[in-house]
Amino acid sequence: MTSPDRPTLGVGLIGYAFMGAAHSQAWRTAPRFFDLPLRPELRVLAGRDAARVAEAAGKLGWAGTETDWHRVVERDDVDLVDVCTPGDTHAEIAIAALEAGKHVLCEKPLANSVAEAEAMAEAAARAATRGVRSMVGFTYRRVPAIGLARTLVAEGRLGRIRHVRAAYLQDWIADPSAPMSWRLEKDKAGSGALGDIGAHVVDLTQYITGETVTGVSALLETFVKERPLPAAAGSLSGVAGEGMGQVTVDDAAVFLGRFSGGAVATFEATRFALGRKNGIRIEINGSEGSLAFDFEDMNVLEFFDGTEPAERAGFRRIIVTEPEHPYVSAWWPAGHGLGYEHGFTHQVVDLVTAIAKDEDPTPSFADGLQVQRVLDAVERSAAADSTWTPVVPA
16 A cells, blocks of 8 residues: 555546546555555546536546646646547647646557657657656556466567467447447547557557567458437447437458568457457467467466477466466455456556656557557558558558
8 A cells, every 4th residue: 555655646637437437446546555656646537517527526536627628737736647538639638748747648549540649659759858758558458367478478488479369359339229429430539449449459469479560451341330329428339319420430340460570460359249248359379389368257368388298288277366477466365356447557556656767658659659550551451452551660
């Protein structure tokens, strides 16, 4: 538990819906389970609707509210700005905050375009010379089993990486009568399943392997092109009302890829996989072994050691809840699993620790830009009849 006499870190959060609630929980919880070098204080929550943001602030534990994000950036009691808004506002808010000397945590994908992401990465690099830090919120990196997977690869336990398979499967808009939301509008979200969830598996596979995607051949599909307009907003898609709206993003993305070390890859992202609620599935095969992960069984990592004799070789089911595993020692006794929310808490731990050490945290805005370049290559390939499309290098 963080000592009350530690220096404070005043936090301002912009956005209070699904991601805002997850981030709020993390800011509240991290100093209660981890001994942080700085003590986060939940200073202000911002949203456009004064009544709703006030209600959210009371529920989520924020001391004050604002209805204009500029006021959050201007406040002297805010040291860090946490951006949980739709993608069309990420660049403007994050750049303004960095230029004002505020540390920034920004939800993924970093931006809606490569140009916006480049501007954000450039602003982050300039700010870093003044000791101002920034990080993009690819929280699944903070799942202990993912950390163990990265360690096994880094130790050479898989040998040379040959195959990467990754899928992120959801079903929350499989019903054609599910209403419109900002996630289905390209001008607000940038892309659909590709950016919303595909970005995660691109980042995860690059993080685990330590390599980057260098080229893709892609298909994008929109299954339902019109949806009812929402009568009321909900945590994801809301409640249907009258009238119809145009869906302007992809419902599913499927693409082949190649990694910088030569491995071949397949990626799939869809929000139409009936029965799959939040299925992140990753398998990596190397010359010496394999590993497999499924977020719907998130405390488990499967590992195959190809150096063992055939008569006793097989996938080993590792329960990743031991104190020696990443982050786990701060939580429960071995065998008592962690959940979705813990990744956000671990994100706060890593960010606050990096700020206190005057170090650049990861994933950086440059990392977010690299993922954005992959997403851009996917869109360009799909628009050109799946033509092989190199990822533009940094």
